[in-house]
Amino acid sequence: MRDTTSQDALPALLLEWYDVHAREMPWRVGPAARKAGERPDPYRVWMSEIMLQQTTVATVRDYFQRFVTRWPSVRDLAAAEDADVMGEWAGLGYYARARNLLKCARAVVSEHDGEFPADHAALLKLPGIGPYTAAAVSSIAFDLPHTVLDGNVERVMARLHDIHTPLPAAKPELMTKAEALTPETRPGDYAQAVMDLGATICSPKSPACGICPWRHPCAARAAGTQNELPMKSPKKAKPVRHGTVYLAQRADGAWLLETRPEKGLLGGMLGWPGSDWIDTAQERPQGPPPLPADWTEIPGEVRHTFTHFHLMLTVLTAQVPQESEPARGSFVRRQDFRPSDLPTVMRKAFDLVTN
Structure with missing residues (x-):
């Protein structure tokens, strides 16, 4: 039988798990450091989020370290030669991201005096920043209650609520479910926690339900459908x-x-x-x-x-x-x-x- 834990209790359960099991990332301020007063650098958060689009954490780590070593601030990146940035990006793929990286850095310098705006609407106006990246930077860098919905979060929401609508059609429903859980307290840590949950426990294959902090209220686990979700529409053959x-x-x-x-x-x-x-x-x-x-x-x-x-x-x-x-x-x-x-x-x- 499915547990009746209230939706209001879920963020606290997840944050309690995250405080112990948060992944260490070169761009992340962990929960202990954040509690001690350290704040994330919006430049590093933004850089990591752009790099992580369509790319794995393992691949991004070395690229991120090279970029922030060579260009430690958004002003340094904005002043870089295009060819140098494109050369450092080589092999990371989706090269429009690198072009937009430069355009965005230069816009931050010219329009915001070298400081990323702590405003979701203003972030959306910057080159290369869409709804996902704006939400990620808003929540992680500035601790604003904006909802991040990536593939990991989609999978967690689909299983938590046993949603069988195939992706991508399910995205609006999954966003609604994710928004309902986004807390006003520690939204930045929560955003990273739910992504960590999807990456490490609620994985695409063979999820480790037995150690999941949301195992009791999870509807898919109760129904035995967790391995089927999220459903996806058939892909067309690539030409x-x-x-x-x-x-x-x-x-x-x-x-x-x-x-x-x-x-x-x-x-x-x-x-x-x-x-x-x-x-x-x-x-x-x-x-x-x-x-x-x-x-x-x-x-x-x-x-x-x-x-x-x-x-x-x-x-x-x-x-x-x-x-x-x-x-x-x-x-x-x-x-x-x-x-x-x-x-x-x-x-x-x-x-x-x-x-």
């Missing part, structure tokens, strides 16, 4: 796109690279000149090479998956004379070129040629 990239190396070891257009996938990132990416494999897109050369096709292909499609790239390479003048891109000296500055798909092409 496959095809393209070609050209890797040219000069006699002195310099590589031919170009900066991709600001808009679109991998916008503002370094990359190899190449063709458009199209959905047909009937006629492999090549596009004109960036300069005349004896191009050789490398056996195999680059395979990479983006959010909405799979990509397959044919790789052609050539050794070109020192005096070569490309029609697009420019040569980057060997000592100035770091493969780690390339986005993952472009680095795969480099690895195919050099390994």
Whole structure:
């Protein structure tokens, strides 16, 4: 039989659990430190939330440390060179986030004198900050009672209330349930607690219900449906796109690279000149090479998956004379070129040629 613990008691139960089991994060002020008066740095909270979108905590940790070491404040980041920031972001994916990171930092400096506004509506007006990020920064950084709804919280709410409406259609209902539980007291700790609960106990597979602080009032546990939730609508098959990239190396070891257009996938990132990416494999897109050369096709292909499609790239390479003048891109000296500055798909092409 389901426990009749009142909804009003649930936040206190969760916070009691969080005070003991909070995860340690490089961007987090833990419950003990917060109780002692330490306050989170809004810059670090914002940075972590942007990085964590569509990315795991384990992946983000090192990137976060590098960013805040190199740019310790929002003013430092706002003054950074775009290429430096995009290079540090390489490999983290979803590159529009990096472009918006810079735009937001510069807006905070120019419009708010270098201080993140402690106001949910003002945060929403900043570049790259949507409802989720605004709620996260409002609650975690400024302890305002705004509700954070990420995948972990959606899963917890779906199970707590035994909601079988498939995602994404269930989002409004799950938000309503989550908002009803957001407390006025310690809302920042509560927001992190419910995310921790989903990440460590109410996990997607085999949730550890026996040690969950909400095990007794959980409707899905009582019904035995916890492993089925949250329900999700069937995903459409991703299309496959095809393209070609050209890797040219000069006699002195310099590589031919170009900066991709600001808009679109991998916008503002370094990359190899190449063709458009199209959905047909009937006629492999090549596009004109960036300069005349004896191009050789490398056996195999680059395979990479983006959010909405799979990509397959044919790789052609050539050794070109020192005096070569490309029609697009420019040569980057060997000592100035770091493969780690390339986005993952472009680095795969480099690895195919050099390994």
